[in-house]
Amino acid sequence: MFHHLVLPLGIALGSALLAPGLLARARWAPHAPRLAIAGWLTLAVLMTAAVGLGLAQLLLPLAGAHDTMALIVACTTAEDDAAQPNGRLYLLLGASLAAAALWPVQALAREHRRTRRARMRHADLLRLVGRRSAPLGAVVIEHAVPTVYCLPGRSPQIVVSSGAVRTLSRRQLDVALAHERAHLRGRHHWLSAAAHAFGTSFRWLPLGRHLRREVPLLLEMAADDRALRHGSRQALAAALYEMAAGQVDRGTLSLSGSSTVVRVRRLLTTERPRRAAAHGALTMLAYCLAAVPLLVTCCAL
Amino acid sequence: MPQKGDSVRRLGELEAEIMDRLWRWDRPATVRDVVDDINRTRTVAYTTVMTVADILHRKGLLRRQKNGRAWVYEPAHSREEYTAALMQEALGHTEDRRTALLHFVECMSPEDVEALNAALRSTRQPD
Numbered sequence: 053m054f055h056h057l058v059l060p061l062g063i064a065l066g067s068a069l070l071a072p073g074l075l076a077r078a079r080w081a082p083h084a085p086r087l088a089i090a091g092w093l094t095l096a097v098l099m100t101a102a103v104g105l106g107l108a109q110l111l112l113p114l115a116g117a118h119d120t121m122a123l124i125v126a127c128t129t130a131e132d133d134a135a136q137p138n139g140r141l142y143l144l145l146g147a148s149l150a151a152a153a154l155w156p157v158q159a160l161a162r163e164h165r166r167t168r169r170a171r172m173r174h175a176d177l178l179r180l181v182g183r184r185s186a187p188l189g190a191v192v193i194e195h196a197v198p199t200v201y202c203l204p205g206r207s208p209q210i211v212v213s214s215g216a217v218r219t220l221s222r223r224q225l226d227v228a229l230a231h232e233r234a235h236l237r238g239r240h241h242w243l244s245a246a247a248h249a250f251g252t253s254f255r256w257l258p259l260g261r262h263l264r265r266e267v268p269l270l271l272e273m274a275a276d277d278r279a280l281r282h283g284s285r286q287a288l289a290a291a292l293y294e295m296a297a298g299q300v301d302r303g304t305l306s307l308s309g310s311s312t313v314v315r316v317r318r319l320l321t322t323e324r325p326r327r328a329a330a331h332g333a334l335t336m337l338a339y340c341l342a343a344v345p346l347l348v349t350c351c352a353l
Numbered sequence: 354m355p356q357k358g359d360s361v362r363r364l365g366e367l368e369a370e371i372m373d374r375l376w377r378w379d380r381p382a383t384v385r386d387v388v389d390d391i392n393r394t395r396t397v398a399y400t401t402v403m404t405v406a407d408i409l410h411r412k413g414l415l416r417r418q419k420n421g422r423a424w425v426y427e428p429a430h431s432r433e434e435y436t437a438a439l440m441q442e443a444l445g446h447t448e449d450r451r452t453a454l455l456h457f458v459e460c461m462s463p464e465d466v467e468a469l470n471a472a473l474r475s476t477r478q479p480d
Contacts, residue, residue, distance in 0.1 A: 163452065170442075170453035177439045179369050180414070181432055194433075195440050200457040213440070228457050235455045248452050271455075286476075293469045295458045299444065300466050310461040316469050320476040 060106035062346050067098040068254075071339065072262040078335065081266075082318050083328030085273040089243060091336055092263050092270075096156070096250050099259060104152030108145045159249040167245060171205045178203065178211065188212060190229060198298035202232040204241035219298050224291035227283030234278035240271045269311045276315060289319045367397070367405045372414065372428060381418070381427040 072095065075081065081088035182191035190210040198216035203209045210232045212225075220228060235241070244267070251264025279288055292312055325331065371387055378386075384403045391397045406426055409415040417424045444460060461469075 167453040174439070174442055174453065176365075177435055177442070179365050180372050181436045181439060193436055193439060195436055197440060197444065199440070199443055201443055201454045203454055211443070231457055232455070241452070241455060244455065245452050289473055292458050293466070293473055296461045296466050296469060299458070299460050300463050310459060310465040312458050312461055313465050313468050313472070316472050320472055322476075 057106060057109050058349075059347065060102045060109060063343070064099055064102035064106060066343065067095045067102065068257045068259045071095055072258040074339070076262045076266055078332065080325060080328040080332040080335065081270070082273055082314075083325055084332045085270040085277065087329050087332045089267055089270045089274070091332070092247070092267050093243075095259055096246075096263060099254075100152050100156060101149065104149035107152060108148035111144055111148060112141075114144070156250050156253050159253040160246060163245050163249040163252075167241075168205065171203060174203055175205070175207065175209075178209065182211065185212075188217075188225075188229065189233075192217065198295050200228045200232060200295065202235050204236060204239075208236045210236070215298060216295065219294050220291055221287075223283055223287045224294065227279050227288045228291045228295070230282035231275045231279035231288070234275040235271070238271075238274065238278070240275065244268055244271055269314065272311065272315055273318065276319065285319045289316045292316050292319075364405060364408075367401065368409055368414075371402065371406060371409060372432075375415070375426060375428050376432045381425040383420070383423045383425055385423065 075088065075091050075095070078088070081091075178191060178193070182193050184190075185192050188210075190212045193211060193213050195213040196215045197213060198219040199211075199213045200216050201211050203211060210229060212229070216228070217225065247263055247267035251260045251267075254260030255264065276288060292315060296310075296312055370391060374387055374390055375382060384399065384406055387406070388397060388399050388402045391402070406415060406417075406424075410417050410426070414429055415426045416429050417426045419425075443454060443456075
């Protein structure tokens with residue numbers, strides 16, 4: 053029966069160990085950020101599902117069957133009830149998949165509770181000291197350190213400090229606000245929370261490690277791209293620089309190895325690959341096709 | 354339940370209105386003072402303001418003392434102190450901050466900022 057484990061094991065190892073390095077290094081990814089994000093999420097789902105299938109495969113003998121894949125095929129293709137596998141097998145399959153999903157889902161729920169609490173606390177403070185500015189479509193807080201951010205959640209808001217209004221030119225401010233609107237409209241906080249939860253749960257795997265770093269950066273790039281409808285690359289890059297410089301000058305804590313440098317370089321580069329999304333889609337499809345011989349071999353065994 | 358959400362938001366707005374006045378006046382004030390001032394622009398019930406002032410007191414935002422029969426309220430902290438706390442949350446590096454809010458830029462080291470500056474200068478078209 054152990055040769056039936058090869059397929060789920062192969063998918064799990066491929067999506068957890070092999071594919072993450074390839075996707076993180078893919079040249080097309082920064083130029084098709086949304087496709088790359090979809091790729092990362094697919095890997096996370098694939099790995100979880102494969103672990104579930106593997107678990108089901110190990111438990112199947114208890115229910116009197118021996119091949120998960122054959123079972124799934126029977127579930128989906130059997131036309132008369134007699135050929136349908138019995139209920140215990142469904143239960144076992146469902147329970148295995150649920151068990152595999154339990155850890156990441158639990159981490160996501162914890163993450164959700166934590167961020168919701170932090171957002172509510174922040175919204176309370178903001179309501180007290182913020183001043184709504186209709187022309188900016190944002191809440192302004194009186195503070196010298198330049199900052200622009202958004203507070204997602206029940207009543208999503210964009211927040212700008214008076215320092216940012218003073219530091220940025222009108223064009224730079226417009227494009228920075230458009231970037232934040234893109235975050236809110238695209239519900240980026242959900243993806244960001246999912247990436248953080250999954251990445252933290254599996255940080256000992258290349259998939260978790262890469263996903264936790266790449267998805268937030270790709271989300272920023274996606275918002276940058278969207279913001280470019282409201283301003284030039286030069287204005288957006290300059291806005292990023294002005295804000296970063298303003299925060300450093302004021303002696304706020306800082307980290308090195310910043311993703312903002314990557315974003316500015318991407319905005320300013322003149323070598324942008326053409327049809328990056330098509331290139332990326334084809335590359336990922338090719339890798340999936342490469343897995344087909346594995347699938348065929350396993351089913352034939 | 355949009356109605357419930359609406360009334361919660363209106364209470365929140367009233368909290369902000371009360372705090373705003375007490376900060377602006379910079380002196381202790383009674384519920385009556387606040388109600389009279391809000392009533393210049395719109396009508397608000399005395400009991401509503403009293404309830405919200407009590408909530409603010411319980412939240413620790415207002416301090417109060419009995420003066421005769423009425424409570425006299427004043428802010429526990431200045432507006433600047435709350436703004437500083439807000440900015441600390443916004444700019445801080447706690448785990449909460451990383452996913453609760455989405456930022457235009459993250460805080461960077463001086464070396465990274467210099468790298469940004471160099472990248473910008475090298476591509477700036479002569480105009």
